[in-house]
Amino acid sequence: MRFTKMHGLGNDFVIVEDFDLGLTNYAELAMGLCNRNFGIGADGLALLQPSEQAAFRVRIFNPDGSEAELCGNLLRCAGKYLYEKGHTGETVIPVEMYDKIKVLRLAVTDGVVQSVEVDMGEPILESDLVPVAGKRRQAVNEEVTASGEKFVMTAVSMGNPHCVIFVDETAAVPLETWGPALEAHPDFPKKTNVEFVEVRSRDEAAFRVWERGAGATLACGSGACAVLVAGVLSDKLNRKATLHLPGGSLEIEWRDDNHVYMTGPAAEVFRGELVTDEQFKNKYLRKGRA
């Protein structure tokens, strides 16, 4: 089984072409391949599949085996992969992810994808759709207690749930303690990604992220979109801003069409082949497949 290792600002993925491979048991496969000691190591397993509604379908499985509804950094990697590997000659690519179609716009020079803009869609703020518990219709600057601390958070779904918390200094955040406590907080019935944000100006902010099902990562594209939306709703950020993450920066814009657009780079790290034996084939390939 061939794979390609890619990353978007250090948010890394094992990418597998599953156009006719007939892979199965995705959750278990993700847990194995994403393991940094016993596997390849990644923040997610990505499967490229055929789609009936778009040019391609992309699925993302977290290292804990759960499937996520959206992954912004992966969509940029997928755009670069699909174009540079010759799966498409188009620079505008509609891609199906979970239950939505996302449109990727590639900036290409001499056949090399320099950056990708992704239409990440409309933010979802209704509490019951994020989902986040509580009586209010929207959870904007709401109190939540976790790990013995009181936080003021804004809950935003970009398809996947995010809990955005503004802090004075991201460096002072004990991410490994607060992150998991908020990720599994009972107020978030589908769990949540968590972003701790330091605003630098109305056009710039830095944040650290604890990802649902993955832990601390160097970047999160959907998280950056949620941060911008929470920043606008809290009157801290303009509708267009640069968001800095430990792995690099993203340009995010919440346009008048109510869609959030993310622009940033993607990179290939290496390609490899997984040595598969009969046991692997029986476990991870659908019956009757080679």
Ligand SMILES: N[C@@H](CCC[C@H](N)C(=O)O)C(=O)O
């Ligand atoms: N890193 C991604 C988000 C990946 C999914 C996330 N862990 C979840 O479970 O929602 C991004 O760039 O958006």
